[in-house]
Amino acid sequence: MQPTVFFSQKLPREAEERERALSRLCPGKLCLAGQVHGETILYADHNYTARAGDALYTDLPGVFVGVKTADCVPVLLTSRAAAAAVHAGWRGTARRIAEKTARLLCETYRLSPEEITAHIGPCICQTCYETDGEVAEALGPEAAAYIARRGAKFHPDLRAVNAHWLRNMGLRDIRVSPDCTRCLADVYWSHRAHGSGRGVQVSWAGDG
Ligand SMILES: [Zn+2]
Helix, strand or coil: CCCEEEECCCCCCCHHHHHHHHHHHCCCEEEECCCCCCCCEEECCCCCCCCCCCEEEECCCCEEEEEEECCCEEEEEECCCCEEEEEECHHHHHCCHHHHHHHHHHHHHCCCHHHCEEEECCECCCCCCCECHHHHHHHCHHHHHHEEEECCEEEECHHHHHHHHHHHCCCCEEEECCCECCCCCCCCCCHHHHHHHCCCEEEEEECC
16 A cells, blocks of 8 residues: 545535535545544445544555544554544544554554654644643643643643654654644634634545
8 A cells, every 4th residue: 555645625615515526636435434522443445434433544545534624633644554544633632542543553454653654634723722621631641741821721732742642652754734724714624713614624545
């Protein structure tokens, strides 16, 4: 396998239009998960139909695994054997879903962590991401270096926390997009900027 990655900008809000845009952009079968802020990792093949989960992986050319986001962190993992797409909001980040997916690829395909490349896509930046103590507490003491405090509010740097977990498990090639979905709300959908009427970006990895 020689997986490539793709990060979309704003896609049409309307579902049918979005489907059409995605089928134009993606060169194979695009598999997306239900995304429930959990830690279920699903395998995708040519017969995959959407199920509840927050990470998908595949080892099949022509199958692309993707993630929908609009402030949450999209993490794509690529290697010679498999590709994965991970949805990491604060809950997924706290549950270390990107790290768990990378570990699963290592175990399943006998890869060493250095053989996996991580691509962390556009998401909300630390300045724009203001939360209460609940999020900081869930992320735990190891993430404290990546959380700024302003008065009663906390500003976690979710992409840095995800990169930290991955680096800690041994990944060496971690590529982080500098784009913030909220700072660049003209280009990307942002839950914080556009509210519940927002659309999504889709990011995917695969070979085909
Ligand atoms: Zn920002």
